[in-house]
Amino acid sequence: MSTTALDVRNLAKTYDGHGRDVEAVRDLTFRVDRGELVCVVGPSGAGKTTLLRCVAGLLDSSGGTVHLDGVPVTGPPAGMAVVFQEYGRSLFPWLTVRGNVGLPLKEKGLDRPTRAAKVDAALAAVGLCDSADAHPWQLSGGMQQRVAIARAVAYEPSVLLMDEPFASVDAQTRAELEDLVRDLWQDLGVTVLFVTHDIDEAVYLGQRVLVLSNRPTVVLEDVRVDLPTARDQLRTRSSPAFAAARNRVYELVQRAKQGHRPLPRATGARAMSTGTTAEG
Amino acid sequence: MTRRALVALGLPVVLVATWWVLSAGSTSFFWPPLSAIVAAFPTTWTADPIAHDVLPSLARLTAGYLVALVVGVAAGVAIGSDRVLRALCEPVLEFLRAIPPPVLVPVIALFAGYTGSTTKVVTIALGCLWPILLNTVEGVRSLDEVLRDTARSYRLGRLTTLRQVVLRGSSPRIAAGARQALSVGVILMVISELFGADRGLGAAVVRFQRGFAIPQMWTGIILLGLLGVALSGLFRLVEHRTLAWYRGLRQAEREV
Known part of the structure; x- marks a missing residue:
């Protein structure tokens, strides 16, 4: 319990858009352990920013819970x-x-x-x-x-959230900043949740990559990245292990785009429970 | 720098010279030669009229302007921050803004009297209020959403958010409103004095005109003009210092 920094359970968010409700996030459950660097990828419009804003306490969720260091998040938390x-x-x-x-x-x-x-x-x-x-x-x-x-x-902070932080800088700067995040994470031991739409970036940075489905969002798969801790833009990116992880994530994102969703049994049950919370 | 100063002074010098030459041989009682007006200046504006006409006017202007600034910014922040309040207030504000402030002088005088300072201060404050209030509302409303999120996620308190984020962020718009309000304030300072028989710069001009002291009347008008220039210069000095970041930001955005 004490090793879990961030605990997200059955998080749901439905936007109330003038009589037409838009279900952005249906059911997200994942955990980030203390000191971990976890990346979140998904097809565009997968509710990545919604997820991050809910976790950050900037947006009220419609259902589910977010705990930071065991304390429920209701507004922007101190840590x-x-x-x-x-x-x-x-x-x-x-x-x-x-x-x-x-x-x-x-x-x-x-x-x-x-x-x-x-x-x-x-x-x-x-x-x-x-x-x-x-x-x-x-x-x-x-x-x-x-x-x-x-x-x-x-x-x-006990958890550092990054919302596509390098989406609007040029490629070289981006590579430098990616290494900076890796270095800071290793030197300072901070827990990082890094949201990106860039598959290569997610694999290069993360110890784990959470692949999201398309909307309404659920976690499609939690991919463990088997790469050494010391990473290098040149060697890591050309290693077979990187390619394997990248292909795996790429494939999942493609499937997510085509509307593939995880096992219907789990999703169905969760969707129902979330539906009840949202209405109640 | 000297070049710019020369360009800025060029037209005024030409206009003054033209006035001087054209009015030089004037025998018209109402259009005295500029030389006569200039000669009347030091004898008209001695220590006594400055203490009794200029300073009271400036004091009322300052008081009215500051009241408008405080009330306008406070109400503007409140209205700009709250969508419901804004929707409620906007039509009323548009109506109130459309009323020419000088017309309020007789109304206010009914309650506060013609001769005292209160009427004049209230008139100036009411006139200056609208540009400051409406610009503050707009400035606060258009504050960047990401900045607000940043302030929230770093748990900046209400006071810090107000001072460091809301007020600083809307300060360019507030300054634009305050600049408009300053010229409105000078106009109302004079108009409010034309009605009352009290002392003051506007009252002095009327007094000279009624006493057929025409060159003296003209010196009063010139003094008002100079005062307006000095106040706007002072304003720009303050603005230059406090909004240096905004000029830099705008320039950086243009270069991208």
Whole structure:
């Protein structure tokens, strides 16, 4: 029990769209152990962002539960930090890089020297010491996302949520940032739930990859990635083990796109129980 | 820098010179030569009228403007943050904004009297309120959803969210409203004084006109113009400092 950081059970979300309900997430159940790096992939429109927003406590679910360190999530929990896809819009443009990273710490009530030390350490960890006094809009996209990651890291969350954080940066920056996430995860021992639509990225980063079905979403399969801990853009990506895992996930995503769903017995039972909760 | 200063000063210099030349030989009682007006300036605006006409006007303007700023921003944040409240208030706000503020002077005077400062401060405040209020509503409403989510996910408290996210985020729009309000405020400062026989810059102009002190009347008008320029300069100075980030952001967005 104590090794589970994040416990998502029968999570469901139905959007109430002016008389026409849209069932985005039907039944999601998975666990992330402390110190794990788990990726979530699925076909586009699979409700990945809905899942992440529910887990982050930013969106009320229609059914099911989310527990962080054994405590039910009802609003944004203290032990969670989110890195959003839209880096340019999630940083406060009126604050410097240092101010952006330090603001949540100030809110936590840390004193000035502690804050400064944590901010400096976080900026050093993402390689942005030189830009501490710049404003976010003075930096490139990749650097802005590093600031957002530094802010999340400095917050010292028990779980770090990342919502397609590298979807809008160029390929080279993306590879650098992927390695940065791996490094931070190993150095700091933080638990990471990484949502992406990029299959290669999911396999390269994750210890496990959760493949989602199409809408209404359920977990199609939980794929364990058998790759060594030390990963390398060149060697890992060209290894047979990577190719095997990649093919497996690719195949699952293709099947998800065609509407394949897990065993009807389990889904049916869960769907029914979720339906009752949503109505009740 | 000097080039820009020359360009900015070019037209005013030409206009003043034209006025000076055209009015030089004027014998019209109502259009005295500019040289006569300039000569009347130092003798008209001595320490006594400054203390009794200029300073009270400025004090009322400041008071009315600050009241409008505080009330406008506070109400604007409240209305802009709440969809239901906004839907309720918007038609009323549109109606109230459409009422020309000078028409309120007689109404307010009924309650607060013509001669006191209260009527004038209330008039200025009511006139300045609308541009600030409506711009604040718009600024708060159009605040980026991702910024709000970020503030929520990092559990920023209500006060921090208000100060660091909502107010800072809508400050460019608030500033735009405050700039409009400043010119409205100067106009209302004068108009509110035209009605009462009280002292003040507007009252002084009327007093000179009724006493056939025509060059003095013109100095009052010029002083008002200079005051307006000085206030807008002061405003831009403050804006320049507090919204430096916004200029940088806009420029960065243009370059992409």
